[in-house]
Amino acid sequence: MIEKYCDVAVIGSGPAGLAAAIAAKKAGAQDVIIIERDTELGGILLQCIHNGFGIEIFEEDLTGPEYANRFIVQAKDAGVKDLLDTMVLDLTPRREIYAFNKRDGMIKLDTGAVVLTMGCRERPSGALAIPGYRPAGIYTAGTAQRLVNIEGYMPGERFVILGSGDIGMIMARRLTFEGAKVERMIEILPYISGLKRNYVQCLLDYDIPLQLKHTVIDIKGRDRVEAVVSAQVDENWKPIPGTEDTIPCDTLLLSVGLIPENELSKKAGVELDPLTGGPYVDDTMQTNVPGIFAAGNVVHVYDVVDWVTKAGFVAGQHSGKYAIQHKKESERKLRVIAGNNVHHVLPQFLDPQNLEKEPQELQLRVKWPVEDRVWVKVEVDGKLIKQQVEKYVRPSEMIKVILSPEVHKKAVGGRELLIKVEER
Amino acid sequence: MVKEKTKLICIDCPVGCEINVTYDGETVLEVDGNKCKKGINYAETEIVDPKRMIVTTVRVVKGLHTLVPVRSTEAIPKNKIFKVLDKLCKIELDAPVEIHQVVLSNAAGTGVDIIASRSLPAMME
Amino acid sequence: MNKIKEKYKEVKGKYDVIIIGAGLVGSIIARWLSKYNLNILLIDKEPDVGTGTSKANTAIIHAGYDSPFGTLRGKLVVDGNRMFYQMCEELDVAYKTCGTYVVALTDEDIKTLEKLMENGRKKGVPGLEIISGEEMRHREPYINPDVKGALYAPTGGIGDPFMLTVAAAENAVMNGTKLLLETKALDFVVEPFSLHKKKVSGVVTNHGTFLADVTIASAGLYCDELMEKLDIKYDFYVRARKGEYYVFDKAKKLQVKTVLFPCPTPVTKGVLVTITIHGNMILGPTAKEIKDKEDTSVTPEGLEELYKGAKRLVPKLELTDVIRTFAGLRAGGFLHDFIIEAPPKYWGFINLAGIESPGMASSPAIAEYVVNLVQEQGLELKKKNNWNPIRKSRPDFSELSLEEQGWLIEKNPLYGRIVCRCETVTEGEIVAEIHAPVPAHTYDAIKRRTWLGTGRCQGSFDTPRVIEILSRELGIPPTDVIKESKGSYFLTRPTKEVPKGELND
Known part of the structure; x- marks a missing residue:
């Protein structure tokens, strides 16, 4: 077994991982290694060949591979090392990493700090408990994306897509470009779950029908999918009898949500927030395990890659500092709580001392959409410390609230910071 | 003068502003609902000559993968998309491919080039 | 007679024994027969072994207390259970000897437990014991707090029916058995034999005719189709009985540790809450007789029934950590007993029908029983001195x-x-x-x-x-590349074949 030491190990080379590695280097860490299970750096960005990445950071409209390339170049220039085609088997609370690959066999890596950037995975079909057969021809949108964009094979010719997530909409257009027919997109909610612009440029442009408040109630076909049966749902998401519609197709794609990938985090004793499915983090993106940081979709699922990158920078910077200084945890932290119409908020802990030094950003997702002006209010132990107006709020779009150092005085000594969204 | 009104969703950035456009033929008279200037530009092009970026893949011989992703250098007229896709289906590049290498110039007479959006090394044996 | 000649024309091979059906039972019979100096052919219609009942069931190694005294099933399950664990050791197949529990929720149920225990003791099931409700709550903390008691069977456990099928078939192949997949028995070669008997001298398949001295039909759900070819009828009929299941994520916190049966009813053993050999909690099965032997569809009613049934045993159960649902089919016989015999009107033919639960636990005893029948059909069995009972699994x-x-x-x-x-x-x-x-x-x-x-x-x-x-x-x-059966393809074509589409302006 090969044994090594590095200051900072970053697990996963998507946008969060690349950013974290670069930032760790900048913060002074000597040896920074990215561990990637695929044969190239870039993570899922490499199969996201569509544009729309990088508007906030670069003020440019880049494709996924281009966006990844910008950071790959920066990481290489900064002297970040990588371990490709390498799978991490275990991570201990003492930050020991056990990994393996074809070339080196088993590797043990002792680290000064670890950044978890494993991203997320797609919610699979099994979890939906759709009745009917289990034939070939049921894929998640991301698997279809890999097959079409990387492997170069079509997973089918006539598609029905369940769920209106962004990858699902992007794939609807992608499959149309490759000569397939997308019969319909079906969404159980009364609104699309992805971004509106994807609805315009991926569905409307190609006349792909979208059915809201519908779901798939049956899958036909024994060897291969032959049809799916859709039905309208009532307010309790139960299918309404008499609304069944059989749609002939050979493939069912699922775009029904993403789940942070935290199996490894759990092994290290990292506590997870049931609301996000990701680790509890403080404003430095440190988890409850000292020296283990986390950033990006592993913490909570983002809609814009630039925010993932920024989270990676924060985690990377603090992991670098931790590795070289063994920075002590501050004692007094505010617990950040999700209030009215807030599904979850990040970070879950805030150090008022850090707020005194520099502005701190809260990121939240609402539970339900309000297509009207709303107040976003921040309270410490019941006292309002900040409020801002949003023109509208939607579950698909994350909201940022910046707390400036001026509110530090109001927050210091507090125990609980509550954030809520109220209609005006 | 025949004023017409329509609702658009701006696709210039992920915000997706819902904008109301008042126009007369090809002249945009009024735009509102947009959060930034991009919305005005978007409305004007969308009414007169809707354009879209094109993103797809092209075959590569003996590359690390069998495909390389490509994109247009700027948006092309919507009605030319399938013409360009047709052309791109017939192209086969030799590995290695360099990022931003031109794959198809002046695609379907649009004046827009199609370029590779990543580098692709040759296959390792 | 011409028809028989026609069949001989395409003869692809001659064997001592042909076994139709490489499910759990067929494969274990093959392994048992491979101990002897016999030339054996094992065929299955599917691209893999064990794709019928063997691949989708509850995987319980039954202790044998419930099958009625005096039946073939009741005897073979107790004998089989005794041989089962050694067989798993030899074949390097996983099992758990966690014991099984029949859970009583009412005083009425306790009476049922007593009856079951008496039946089991009569048959020689070792170690049976009725434990108190308190003890049950101690052993399974998530059990319904109203539990009154439970019948504990220490020799019961959890097996891996599919890997056991693979391992047994492999061990048979290692010991000289020929395995042919995607080979479907279409008909039999039947010849005159004596005044009252005809001889079954082989099988006609989609890949030609194979002759044998003894033909064994172990066709599971399809045994009736083969019986029809030979005009064999019993006072029972075979129906496919569908069982639906929920599978939970391994990482689930609420987890049972053993096999929990509800108190049985005349129709079924009810919905179990149990674990798999891999550590996933599962709920199942339902029991619905259906006509279509390929109908492995999951139904909303079935899933509802599972949830309700399982909730009685484990009230805190929630479906949030379900990762999969599936349905499996088993042969439901009307007589509720196994049929394993050489039908009197034929020579050289052994028929297995209605092998339902507890087929897995019984399997080694079934195999021994079949070995005796083979001998009775005139084959002289001599033990090979180079028979290797050990099959090692590949590294996990x-x-x-x-x-x-x-x-x-x-x-x-x-x-x-x-x-x-x-x-x-x-x-x-x-x-x-x-x-x-x-x-x-x-x-x-x-x-x-x-x-x-x-x-x-x-x-x-x-x-x-x-x-x-x-x-x-x-x-x-x-x-x-296919998923399971012919026609279950994953991919349709390479990308970049010229798209034909029109843009909406």
Whole structure:
């Protein structure tokens, strides 16, 4: 077994991982290694060949591979090392990493700090408990994306897509470009779950029908999918009898949500927030395990890659500092709580001392959409410390609230910071 | 003068502003609902000559993968998309491919080039 | 007579014994017969062994207290259970000897337990004991707090019926048995024999005719179709009985540790809450008789029934951690007994029908029983002196120590590449299964052997990689790779074939 030491190990080379590695280097860490299970750096960005990445950071409209390339170049220039085609088997609370690959066999890596950037995975079909057969021809949108964009094979010719997530909409257009027919997109909610612009440029442009408040109630076909049966749902998401519609197709794609990938985090004793499915983090993106940081979709699922990158920078910077200084945890932290119409908020802990030094950003997702002006209010132990107006709020779009150092005085000594969204 | 009104969703950035456009033929008279200037530009092009970026893949011989992703250098007229896709289906590049290498110039007479959006090394044996 | 001549024309081989059906029972019979100096052919209509009842069931090793005294089933299950664990050891197949419990929720139920215990003791089931409600709550903390008591059967457990099928078939192949997959028995070769008997002297298949001195039909759900060809009728009929299941994530907190049966009713043993050999909690099965023997569809009613049934045993149960639902079929006989016999009007033919629960626990005893029948059909059985009872399973990477994993990668770098993240399955394991004595040539065949694709992502990550590996190892285009059956293709064509579309302006 090969044994090594590095200051900072970053697990996963998507946008969060690349950013974290670069930032760790900048913060002074000597040896920074990215561990990637695929044969190239870039993570899922490499199969996201569509544009729309990088508007906030670069003020440019880049494709996924281009966006990844910008950071790959920066990481290489900064002297970040990588371990490709390498799978991490275990991570201990003492930050020991056990990994393996074809070339080196088993590797043990002792680290000064670890950044978890494993991203997320797609919610699979099994979890939906759709009745009917289990034939070939049921894929998640991301698997279809890999097959079409990387492997170069079509997973089918006539598609029905369940769920209106962004990858699902992007794939609807992608499959149309490759000569397939997308019969319909079906969404159980009364609104699309992805971004509106994807609805315009991926569905409307190609006349792909979208059915809201519908779901798939049956899958036909024994060897291969032959049809799916859709039905309208009532307010309790139960299918309404008499609304069944059989749609002939050979493939069912699922775009029904993403789940942070935290199996490894759990092994290290990292506590997870049931609301996000990701680790509890403080404003430095440190988890409850000292020296283990986390950033990006592993913490909570983002809609814009630039925010993932920024989270990676924060985690990377603090992991670098931790590795070289063994920075002590501050004692007094505010617990950040999700209030009215807030599904979850990040970070879950805030150090008022850090707020005194520099502005701190809260990121939240609402539970339900309000297509009207709303107040976003921040309270410490019941006292309002900040409020801002949003023109509208939607579950698909994350909201940022910046707390400036001026509110530090109001927050210091507090125990609980509550954030809520109220209609005006 | 025949004023017409329509609702658009701006696709210039992920915000997706819902904008109301008042126009007369090809002249945009009024735009509102947009959060930034991009919305005005978007409305004007969308009414007169809707354009879209094109993103797809092209075959590569003996590359690390069998495909390389490509994109247009700027948006092309919507009605030319399938013409360009047709052309791109017939192209086969030799590995290695360099990022931003031109794959198809002046695609379907649009004046827009199609370029590779990543580098692709040759296959390792 | 002409018809028989026609059948002989295409004779592809002559064997001492032909076994139709490579399910759990057929494969174990093959393994048992391979101890003797016999030339054996084992055939199955599907691309893999064990794709009928054997692949989708509750996997309980029954202790045998419930099958009625005086029946064949009641005897074979107790004998089989006694032989079962040694067989698993020899074949290197996993099992858990966690014991089973029948849970009583009412005083009425306690009476049923007493009856079951008496039946079991009469048959010689060892160690049966009725434990108190308190003791049950102690052993399974999530059990319904109203539990009044439970019948504990220490010899009951959990097996791996599918891997047992593979292992038994492999061991048979190692000992000289010929295995032919995708070979369907269409008819029998029947010849005159004596005044009252005809001789079954072989099988006509889609791949030609095979002759044998003894033909054994172990066709599970399809036994009635074969019986029809020979005009064999019993006072019972075979129906497919569908059982639906819920499978939970391994990481689930609320987890039972053993096998929990509700108190039985005349129709079924009811919905169980149990674990699999891999540590997933499962609920099931339902029991619905259906006409279509391929109908493995999951129904909303079935799932509802499971949830309600299981909630009685474990009230805190929630469906949030369900990762999969599936349905399996078993042969439901009307007599509720196994039929294993040489029908009197034939010579050289042995028929197995209605092998339902507890078929797995009974299987070694069934095999011994069949060996005797084969002898009665005139075959002289001589033990081989080179018979090897030991079949070793191939390395399961995730179960090895870090050191062993390192050695394995050093020996074969393919073990250094992960294909399934959730279950830690490597390329080396997949390639080994593709080229094993009983080869895995489909996605589902690999899945059943390695447990790949059964975790949280349910194959989203591994599917493209497995298609690539199968295509490479079998030398076929990716579009020819199938999931399970013919026609269950994954891919339709390469991309870049000119699209025909029109843009909406």
